[in-house]
Amino acid sequence: MKLKKGMRALSLLLVMILAGAMLVPAVSAYQADAYGFNTNDPSPLDTRSTANYVKNKLSSMGYNPSDRHYDDRALDGFEELKNTDVFFFSGHSSPGRLQFGKNSADRFTFIFADGTLLPRISNMPQNQLSNLKLALYLGCYTGITDSNLGNLVYKTSDKGVKCVIGFKESINSIAADYWARQFYDKLDNRQNIGNAFDSAWWALFLEYGNDGGISKKIIDGDETQIIDLY
């Protein structure tokens, strides 16, 4: 009798575990981070909806995106960059520098490529970014070298990233938003990085008749990667 009851309890437990496994979605081991900002300095800009769109697309591709990264500080972004599989930044930038949110002293914080200031990519251990499949720095001059702060694309590449994208000229914000959405749509359809870039760029021309600076890109690394995990 006791054995029967025990068997019943065990069966019930197994059923509950199976049902639980079906209800709770599997959490991907692959991390992804998308950063957007709402700021008035040095000029009004809001890239949060772009970042949110990218975050949802990365989730659809099988990644486990962190919670929303809106106006985060550079130190947080730097730590995520070191340990993520896909990194997306859309915001204000200048050669060798990505602008992040404000710190407790109400000052903007930055990730630098090189130089003497922290946090800087050149200070990471060698091969720190070897798990990073794609880093996209969607901002003005992110592919240009500053004599003191270095070059974001090349320094990221030095640390082992598989592919990094930057831009050599100024970029219009609406064009950047439209292109980014198209780009991640294509990646989600299992296009490789290079083809997704071009196809999204061509769609931007079809919609606006110009590309807002997106064509002046620099892609360093393996652009034949398919980053969609499904």
Place this chain on the structure above:
Amino acid sequence: MNRISKCMVLLILLSSMATLCYAQSYDTDQNIGINDAENRLRTFLSSIDSEKSYDEARIISSGDFRTFSGDYYEFEMGIGNFKVDKKTGEVESAWFYQDDSNAGRSEMSESRSLKLAEEFARRHYSSFDNLNMKLSDSEKLEGNNGRTRYLFRWYDVRESLFGQDIYTSNYVFVAVESGKIAGYIGIERETEVSLKPDVGEKEAMEKAVYVLDLPADSNTNYEYNNKLCVCYFDEKQHLAWDINVDNGVDSWGYASGGQAVIDAHTGEVLLKNPYL
């Protein structure tokens, strides 16, 4: 069930099937069906390269694609991405994915690339010789695997009463990479708006500076690139001033400027597109 009821049921079934078949062939608003669009695309592709294998030309996915100036069927294939206008059945956008190898590829000069692009445009844009198509831009860009890409843009340009060039919404873009056509856009739309602007260029420039939050007193330092054009926003055609203002970089290296599109009849701001 008597014989009349059976006939009624059969009639209802037949009419439902006929409606479904019609819907498959013809979308609403007299749009062509997706099957017709696919046939038009295959005709377009075979006119370019009849030797492409079936596998390369296999449709991976298809769906709707909306732009301000029209609705498309979008086809994703192994060889590229294509968009067919739902109303006319014209392939208005084609992007051919470039192979990864450099085998058999060599750089082509700008002049030879232009010749190739123009030949392609004449073959696929039926009004190329009937409109006043002017080459407005030639750009040298970085293509795939370090290859050189050229982008050529032609517009049907009209002249206003004051001698101002007006770029209509009839245009052709062709991208050439190492001697191969990489991309094609061919748009042809009837001009529905008056080509006489009520808002002057200077007024539009001042408005652009204002909406882009640029200081008005630095006006003399700005570099402008302006164009009076027929364009689409929110699915409506407008005569508009396309104003691009560049204010260089500040002491921190941040870019300052952007694009603003101002309706040349009403003065309405159609697009505010500052630099990131």
